[in-house]
Amino acid sequence: MSEEHRKILEMLAQGKISVDEAERLMAALGDSGPAKADSSGGIWGHKYLRVLVEPGPKSESQEKVNIRVPMKLIRAGLKWAAFIPKQAQDKVDEALKEKGFNIDLSKIKPEDLEELVVHLNDLQVDIEGREKVRIFCE
Numbered sequence: 001m002s003e004e005h006r007k008i009l010e011m012l013a014q015g016k017i018s019v020d021e022a023e024r025l026m027a028a029l030g031d032s033g034p035a036k037a038d039s040s041g042g043i044w045g046h047k048y049l050r051v052l053v054e055p056g057p058k059s060e061s062q063e064k065v066n067i068r069v070p071m072k073l074i075r076a077g078l079k080w081a082a083f084i085p086k087q088a089q090d091k092v093d094e095a096l097k098e099k100g101f102n103i104d105l106s107k108i109k110p111e112d113l114e115e116l117v118v119h120l121n122d123l124q125v126d127i128e129g130r131e132k133v134r135i136f137c138e
Contacts, residue, residue: 004029009076023070046071046137049117058129071137078113081105 005026012022053065084092089105096103117137125133 002029005076009080012073013080019070019073022073026070026072046117048138049074050134050136050138052134054132054134056126056129056131059131068138074113078108081108 008017008022008025008029011017012019017025047070049069049071051065051067051069055062055064081089084105086106092105093103123133123135127133
């Protein structure tokens with residue numbers, strides 16, 4: 001990772017720039033080419049992970065949530081996970097286990113990300129008629 005890319009990610013982490021601004025800066029540095037699909041047709045052909053939350057008929061709020069996360073940012077985040085202090089990683093791992101996710105943050109690799117996203121792709125969850133959550137790649 002170049003020094004420029006690292007600075008952009010640091011500014012993003014500090015809240016000095018938005019995700020859209022970080023994406024534009026990365027593109028200006030030459031990362032704007034289309035993502036290449038691997039031979040298995042995995043996530044490398046997708047540019048974004050989308051999470052949509054729509055209110056259901058029983059929802060108290062009619063607010064919609066539409067999150068679009070660049071895959072490059074997720075991949076970069078995996079690299080930055082190595083900088084999370086061990087104590088914090090342990091707490092996150094423990095909280096995830098309580099929710100049924102047996103994941104060790106320190107051992108996640110890009111190949112694991114692909115498998116996770118492939119399994120999550122086009123996941124839809126209806127939360128007791130209050131919200132509908134959809135996760136997919138584009």
